[in-house]
Structure formats: structure tokens, C-alpha cells
Amino acid sequence: xxxxxxxxxxxxxxxxxxxxxxxxxxxxxxxxxxxxxxxxxxxxxxxxxxxxxxxxxxxxxxxxxxxxxxxxxxxxxxxxxxxxxxxxxxxxxxxxxxxxxxxxxxxxxxxxxxxxxxxxxxxxxxxxxxxxxxxxxxxxxxxxxxxxxxxxxxxxxx
Amino acid sequence: xxxxxxxxxxxxxxxxxxxxxxxxxxxxxxxxxxxxxxxxxxxxxxxxxxxxxxxxxxxxxxxxxxxxxxxxxxxxxxxxxxxxxxxxxxxxxxxxxxxxxxxxxxxxxxxxxxxxxxxxxxxxxxxxxxxxxxxxxxxxxxxxxxxxxxxxxxxxxx
DNA sequence: TATTGTTATACTCTATAACTATA
DNA sequence: TATAGTTATAGAGTATAACAATA
Numbered sequence: 505x506x507x508x509x510x511x512x513x514x515x516x517x518x519x520x521x522x523x524x525x526x527x528x529x530x531x532x533x534x535x536x537x538x539x540x541x542x543x544x545x546x547x548x549x550x551x552x553x554x555x556x557x558x559x560x561x562x563x564x565x566x567x568x569x570x571x572x573x574x575x576x577x578x579x580x581x582x583x584x585x586x587x588x589x590x591x592x593x594x595x596x597x598x599x600x601x602x603x604x605x606x607x608x609x610x611x612x613x614x615x616x617x618x619x620x621x622x623x624x625x626x627x628x629x630x631x632x633x634x635x636x637x638x639x640x641x642x643x644x645x646x647x648x649x650x651x652x653x654x655x656x657x658x659x660x661x662x
Numbered sequence: 663x664x665x666x667x668x669x670x671x672x673x674x675x676x677x678x679x680x681x682x683x684x685x686x687x688x689x690x691x692x693x694x695x696x697x698x699x700x701x702x703x704x705x706x707x708x709x710x711x712x713x714x715x716x717x718x719x720x721x722x723x724x725x726x727x728x729x730x731x732x733x734x735x736x737x738x739x740x741x742x743x744x745x746x747x748x749x750x751x752x753x754x755x756x757x758x759x760x761x762x763x764x765x766x767x768x769x770x771x772x773x774x775x776x777x778x779x780x781x782x783x784x785x786x787x788x789x790x791x792x793x794x795x796x797x798x799x800x801x802x803x804x805x806x807x808x809x810x811x812x813x814x815x816x817x818x819x820x
Numbered sequence: 821t822a823t824t825g826t827t828a829t830a831c832t833c834t835a836t837a838a839c840t841a842t843a
Numbered sequence: 844t845a846t847a848g849t850t851a852t853a854g855a856g857t858a859t860a861a862c863a864a865t866a
Contacts, residue, residue: 726824727824727825728823728824728825738824738825738826739825739826739827739828741825742825742826742827745825762823762824763824764823764824764825765823765824765825766824766825
């Protein structure tokens with residue numbers, strides 16, 4: 505344990521209004537969640553961003569680059585770099601649709617599909633593990649509230 | 663509306679397992695929350711990071727630099743830069759405690775106190791506003807679950 | 821030996837705007 | 844005129860490791 509931020513609830517720091525701030529709580533929760541992600545899957549050299557992009561392409565073959573950016577709340581300029589990197593690494597290919605030659609459709613290559621398969625196993629295993637500190641009911645409720653906050657329709661049942 | 667990611671729930675993209683991923687939901691929620699923060703307070707030139715650091719120092723005068731880093735889950739190396747910047751801008755001063763001359767205690771200057779006062783108003787106003795998409799009950803429950811996930815004790819009543 | 825803070829480096833992500841080619 | 848993607852630049856934020864002073 506070489507650096508900071510691994511134990512909270514010590515030294516009794518007064519968080520004041522921050523403890524009531526949704527943005528603050530979301531930020532710390534996200535960092536905690538990603539830390540857990542790396543703790544269990546770091547050896548696989550998976551990045552949360554890469555995983556989410558690849559899984560979204562896998563579920564939505566031919567998705568437009570801009571739609572991908574919008575859904576993941578990534579800037580278009582940044583998405584351009586990510587797509588170029590993934591193209592260079594051989595995970596995706598891009599095609600230009602006939603009806604709109606400005607756009608770019610993204611497809612997984614065989615290598616990309618293999619990568620998704622390799623990612624999905626550990627990813628789903630990590631996600632199916634219990635969120636520390638919460639009961640299963642609470643975890644489900646937390647996810648439901650986040651989806652509602654985000655305007656993601658409740659549809660599929662896990 | 664010049665760039666991406668301002669309207670979800672269009673084009674019906676299949677999120678697949680991501681819609682069940684706590685880390686993914688937390689990340690998008692945090693981005694959404696910060697976007698709201700800037701939309702209402704951006705004119706004040708407030709940064710969420712700066713606001714949280716200053717408010718924590720205000721509530722905990724003389725807090726150690728490392729404790730600040732740990733509580734906010736910021737790396738010590740980065741906290742060094744932030745403290746230097748805030749010292750240069752005249753918002754904080756640093757003292758060396760007698761019992762441990764390695765450490766650095768952080769104190770707000772008059773200018774820092776004024777800054778906190780200027781921040782707290784809009785900050786609290788923003789936080790007291792309803793979280794879009796959620797009822798007040800749901801918002802309170804969401805915050806409670808996040809605090810439990812983070813191991814922050816339920817104490818003060820807002 | 822371990823810890824606090826520092827320095828330095830590199831990388832990721834973000835923000836912004838100007839640009840092209842299409843529509 | 845507006846949109847999809849690109850390019851370029853600057854700035855946050857992060858990860859990492861090595862280091863000095865102190866414990």
C-alpha cells in the first residue's frame with residue numbers, strides 16, 4: 505500500500521456540507537468503484553474506458569462514432585483519438601455509410617471480438633460481486649436510482 | 663449546443679451489461695452532476711475540486727496535507743501542486759507542526775475565508791436544488807446509499 | 821525502516837476552437 | 844447553414860518512482 509486514499513473513516517475529518525453533496529459523493533464513489541475494478545482486474549491490463557467502448561460497439565455493430573461519444577459522454581475530439589488508436593491496434597474498422605458520407609460506422613474486427621470476449625468474463629464477474637458495504641437489495645436500489653437519474657430506461661432484467 | 667453528450671435517451675443504443683455496471687453508472691452520473699454544477703455555477707469560475715478542498719480546510723483548520731489528500735482521494739504528489747498553487751494565489755498558508763516536522767498543516771488566509779464564503783452560497787444553493795429525474799425521497803436515499811458505500815457515517819441532518 | 825512531502829516524467833482525459841467535407 | 848469528424852493546443856488530473864528530511 506504505497507500511496508494515499510485507501511482508508512477512509514479514520515481521523516474523523518469533518519466533511520461538512522460535502523457529505524450532503526451529490527456531486528461529491530458521486531465522485532468519491534466512482535473513484536472507489538474504479539479502484540476496486542483495478543484491484544481485481546488490473547492484472548488483465550483492462551481500462552474502464554476501453555472496456556465500455558468495446559462492449560458498446562459489440563452490442564451495437566456499426567454504431568456511429570458520434571453516437572458512441574454521446575452515449576459515453578466523451579468529447580467527439582477525444583473519440584476520434586480513441587477510434588484511431590483502436591484502429592491502429594486492430595480492434596475496430598471504420599466504414600463510411602452511403603446515406604451520409606460524413607459519418608463513420610465502427611465495427612469490431614475478429615481481434616476486437618476476441619478482446620471483448622476476454623474482457624466480458626472478468627468484467628461481469630467483477631460486476632456480479634457484491635458492492636462492499638451494501639446489501640444486495642441496497643446495491644440494486646442504488647443502481648436503479650442512478651439509472652433513473654441518468655434517464656436510462658429500466659428494461660432488461662439481469 | 664455545440665458539442666456532444668447533452669441528450670441521452672435518443673437513438674436507443676443498447677447498453678447491454680453496462681446498464682448493470684455500478685462503475686459505469688457512477689461515472690456517467692458524476693459527469694452529469696458536474697455538468698449541472700457548471701451549468702448553474704460556471705459563471706463564478708468555480709471548479710468542483712477547488713471548492714471541495716477549500717471547504718474541507720474551512721471545516722478542519724490546520725488539517726494535514728496528506729489527510730486532505732486521503733479524504734478527497736487525491737494523490738499526494740498532486741496535492742502538493744494544488745497546495746502550492748493555493749499558497750501562491752494567497753488562499754492558504756502552511757505551517758510545520760512541532761511534533762512532526764515532516765508534515766504540513768494547512769490554514770485558510772483571510773482571502774481564503776472570503777473565497778469559501780463566496781463559494782458556499784452558490785454551492786449550497788446548487789446542492790439544495792432537486793436532482794433532475796428523482797423525487798426528494800429518492801435523492802435522499804441515493805445519497806444515503808452512496809455514503810454507506812463510501813463508509814461515511816450518517817451523522818448530521820441537513 | 822517507514823512516513824511526509826517533494827520533484828520529475830509520462831500519460832489520460834478534457835476543453836476549445838478552427839478546419840474539411842459533406843448535408 | 845448545420846452537422847460529422849478531424850486537427851491542434853492547452854490545461855487538468857492521474858500514476859509512478861525516486862528523493863530528502865524526519866520519525
